[in-house]
Amino acid sequence: MSKINRIETRRSKCYQDWEVKPEGQINTNFSDILIDGISIYDMLKKYEFIPCFGWGVQENQQQMVDYFLLNDMHPYLYWRYPLLVCAWCGDEECGFISVFVEREGNLVIWQDFRLEADNRSIPLGPFTFEWEEYEQAIRNTCIEGKSK
Structure with a gap:
């Protein structure tokens, strides 16, 4: 059995507050996932x-939660989901990193x-989580409103 993360x-x-934000960049607030x-x-x-x-918008936040809780399948990635996205708009057209x-x-x-749309493999993982802890963490990511 593999290690439980x-x-x-x-x-x-x-x-972060101590970092210099490059000119023209956005400082989006988000829910980060910590693994170990x-x-x-x-x-x-x-x-x-x-x-x-x-x-981002509440509807999109809920869609991401539904994807990662395996309640919904992505329309063209199936059981692969966009984990990291564009900081400006979150649109998959800008590129993203997906995970199965x-x-x-x-x-x-x-x-x-994988780095999409290049379909280039990223050497990371696999990570294995216990469902209860995983479900709670994913549900905790959903907040109301849009913060930038």
């Missing part, structure tokens, strides 16, 4: 995308991270 969330933003205490945003920051959770999500009993597995 811890998952939790925390509010974050693209640039390490930020998924920090793990994948070099690709210049942010987590899809906790920002599957549930096996009480476990959820994130694997096969």
Whole structure:
């Protein structure tokens, strides 16, 4: 059996107060996913995308939660979901990082991270989470309103 990873969330933003925000960049607030205490945003920051959770319109936030809780299948990615998206608009047309999500009993597995639309593999994971902790973390990402 593979290692069980811890998952939790925390509010974050693209640039912290001590960092200099490059001119012309946006400082979007979002819900970051921590895996074993390490930020998924920090793990994948070099690709210049942010987590899809906790920002934007409420309808989109709920759709992301439904995807990651496997209540809904993505219309063209199926069980692969956009995990990190454009910090300006969140639109998949701007590019994104996706992850394949599957549930096996009480476990959820994130694997096969990809930079879309290049379909380029990113060497990260797999990560295995216990369903209860995973479900709580994903539900905690959904907030009302849009913060930038």
